Every structure is written in C-alpha cells, then in structure tokens.
Amino acid sequence: MIEMKNVSKTFDRYQAVENVNLSIEKGSIYGLIGSNGAGKTTLLKLLAGIYRQDRGEVSINEQAVYENLDQKQKLFFIPDQPYFLPHYTIKQMAQFYKSIYPSWSDERFQKLAKWFDIDLKKRIHTFSKGWQRQAAFILAFSTLPQILILDEPMDGLDPVVRKKVKNLMIQDVADREMTILISSHNLREIEDICDHIGIIHRGSLLLEKELDDLKSDIHKIQVAYKEGMPEDSLEGLYMLHREKRGSVFICIVRGKEEKIAEQIRKTKPVIFDLLPLTLEEIFIYEMGDIGYAIKNVIV
Numbered sequence: 001m002i003e004m005k006n007v008s009k010t011f012d013r014y015q016a017v018e019n020v021n022l023s024i025e026k027g028s029i030y031g032l033i034g035s036n037g038a039g040k041t042t043l044l045k046l047l048a049g050i051y052r053q054d055r056g057e058v059s060i061n062e063q064a065v066y067e068n069l070d071q072k073q074k075l076f077f078i079p080d081q082p083y084f085l086p087h088y089t090i091k092q093m094a095q096f097y098k099s100i101y102p103s104w105s106d107e108r109f110q111k112l113a114k115w116f117d118i119d120l121k122k123r124i125h126t127f128s129k130g131w132q133r134q135a136a137f138i139l140a141f142s143t144l145p146q147i148l149i150l151d152e153p154m155d156g157l158d159p160v161v162r163k164k165v166k167n168l169m170i171q172d173v174a175d176r177e178m179t180i181l182i183s184s185h186n187l188r189e190i191e192d193i194c195d196h197i198g199i200i201h202r203g204s205l206l207l208e209k210e211l212d213d214l215k216s217d218i219h220k221i222q223v224a225y226k227e228g229m230p231e232d233s234l235e236g237l238y239m240l241h242r243e244k245r246g247s248v249f250i251c252i253v254r255g256k257e258e259k260i261a262e263q264i265r266k267t268k269p270v271i272f273d274l275l276p277l278t279l280e281e282i283f284i285y286e287m288g289d290i291g292y293a294i295k296n297v298i299v
C-alpha cells in the first residue's frame with residue numbers, strides 16, 4: 001500500500017502540497033486530477049521519492065520512500081517529459097535500467113520492442129515526441145515495476161499506441177497486481193482505466209473515492225412542470241448547479257439516486273430524467289462547489 005500522512009511541501013515559501021493524506025491499495029489504478037498548478041506533479045514526485053517532504057510521511061508498505069533504494073527499485077516514474085541519458089539508444093538505456101532494477105526482464109523488453117516496432121539502435125533524442133514516450137513505456141514495463149507512476153502519460157501518443165499502452169497497464173495490474181498512479185487532464189482516459197480518483201486543489205486533496213462511489217453520489221436531473229417549478233420541490237436537495245433551458249430545469253445534485261428521485265417524484269413533474277455524470281462533469285461541478293468558476297461552462 002502507498003501512503004501519505006499529513007504531507008506538506010513548499011518551494012520558497014510557496015505551499016505546493018498541504019497536509020495531504022492519501023492511501024492507494026495494491027493493484028489499484030488511481031487517477032489524480034486537478035486544475036493547473038494544483039500540485040499533481042509535486043505529489044507524484046513526493047511519492048516517487050524524488051522530492052523530500054517538509055512534513056509528514058510518504059511510505060510504500062510502511063517503509064519511507066525518500067533515499068530508500070529498495071523502495072525505488074520497486075517503482076518506475078515516467079515524468080511529463082521523459083528523461084533519457086544524453087545520446088543513448090533504447091538498447092543502451094535498457095542496459096542502464098537492467099543494472100539498476102533487479103526485476104528487469106530481457107524477455108519482456110524484446111517482446112515489447114517487437115510489439116511497438118521500435119528501432120533499438122537509434123539515438124532516443126532523434127525520435128519524435130510520441131516515439132520517445134513509447135520508448136519510456138517499453139523501458140518502464142520491462143522493469144516489471146510493482147508501482148508505476150505516470151505524469152500525463154498519453155500526451156503525444158496516437159490512438160493505436162494509447163490503446164496498446166492501456167492494454168499493457170490493465171494486463172500488468174491483472175497478472176501481477178501492479179499499482180498505477182496517473183495524473184492527467186484527459187478525464188475520459190482516467191475514467192476509462194482508473195478505479196480510484198483523487199481530486200487535488202491548491203495543494204490539498206479535495207476528495208478521494210472509488211470511481212463508482214464518486215459517480216453514484218452526484219447526478220444530473222432534468223425536470224419540468226406544467227405550471228412552473230413548485231417552490232419547495234428542490235428543498236433539502238444538495239444543489240451544486242441549476243439552470244433553466246426553456247421550460248426544463250437542469251440541476252446537478254449531490255446525493256443518492258433513490259433519495260433524489262423519491263423527492264422529485266413527490267412534486268409530480270411532467271418530465272423527469274435522472275442521468276449519470278461523466279468524470280469531466282463531476283470534476284467541473286465538484287470544483288464549482290468549492291468556488292472554482294464554472295460560469296460559462298455548458299454541460
């Protein structure tokens with residue numbers, strides 16, 4: 001299990017991460033989402049042992065990560081701009097990682113190189129952005145990490161490669177209970193593969209939930225009445241957003257589906273639909289609930 005307890009990190013008095021508590025179960029795929037500058041990369045680098053926290057504890061299976069070689073050999077971090085040793089080919093990078101990671105698999109490396117159809121003898125810095133990212137994934141998956149930490153992983157990858165990478169992730173989670181932590185602004189992709197979601201805002205973790213729980217706790221309702229909306233129809237509902245389109249009211253409501261439906265039906269609407277929200281919509285309204293502007297966002 002990956003854990004953060006009361007973790008804070010400042011840069012020159014700027015609080016990038018503030019008192020974060022977080023836990024990620026083995027074998028889960030955790031999506032970290034948040035606005036620009038929210039602290040996602042800082043959090044990932046703390047978990048990867050690249051940054052040292054000012055306060056709190058960062059641990060994997062109850063052992064500190066920072067300056068702990070044993071722990072670092074269990075994880076692989078792909079930053080938003082993958083790093084390679086200057087002028088190295090993929091083959092040379094493979095030798096380098098083989099010397100660092102005891103779990104390195106030559107068999108996996110050869111298999112992946114063939115599958116991605118990549119030139120192992122070409123210098124990586126001459127590759128396109130997408131090819132460089134593919135190289136990073138081939139190397140990462142060849143170390144057979146217990147934990148894979150990815151910052152904006154699909155940036156610059158074409159749809160076929162994205163699918164291949166997603167399949168590899170899912171396969172390794174299923175076969176070896178690998179844990180994945182992903183930060184991305186592509187919420188459709190996060191929704192597609194993650195089972196847990198954390199929303200970070202201004203350095204604090206706003207919420208952390210199973211994706212299914214997150215989705216079952218917030219709904220969009222469309223409702224219309226013969227003679228306008230009765231005054232008390234929405235009383236007691238936790239309303240995150242409300243707008244009127246013609247005679248139809250569109251509301252975003254927090255709460256359980258049955259409870260919301262029961263209350264609305266009592267008011268005898270002529271139209272009533274209760275719809276699930278996408279992760280993108282949930283993110284926008286959760287952020288709106290804490291004052292991050294949702295004006296002019298049409299859903």
Ligand SMILES: Nc1ncnc2c1ncn2[C@@H]1O[C@H](COP(=O)(O)OP(=O)(O)OP(=O)(O)O)[C@@H](O)[C@H]1O
Nearest residue numbers: 011012014016034035036037038039040041042043
């Ligand atoms: N090395 C650093 N030195 C000084 N400030 C930093 C450093 N790294 C991050 N910060 C600041 O910490 C805050 C959080 O940055 P971080 O990169 O973690 O955000 P993010 O959520 O990944 O953002 P984005 O989605 O825009 O990539 C920002 O205000 C950033 O300017």
